[in-house]
Amino acid sequence: MNPDTRYITPDAIAKVRRDIRDDLLPVFDEVRQILEENRAVGFPGWGPLGEWTVGELYRSLIESFVRDTQTALGVMRKWEGEDLTHAEGNWRTAEDLIVQRVKKP
DSSP: OOTTOOOOOHHHHHHHHHHIIIIIHHHHHHHHHHHHHTSSOOTTTTHHHHIIIIIHHHHHHHHHHHHHHHHHHHHHHHIIIIIHHHHHHHHHHHHHHHSOOOOOO
């Protein structure tokens, strides 16, 4: 067998699901929380001139980052929950169906 050959298995799909759940989702949740906490700059803020030049851009960027992080979280939750669960089941079924059955005479 070639050591570079790679196989997809239901166990490999389950591992990807666990990695998303245990590694990626917590990181993205934390990033989203940090962004939420930094939406506003406390007093004295950016100052009169800074508010006009930097404040609006800062709020716009934070809103964009929060929205993108929430979108990424939604996608990863769907992968981890429903999509990869479905793929794992389909792959297991496919493996079961390709096993050749020998009928006893």
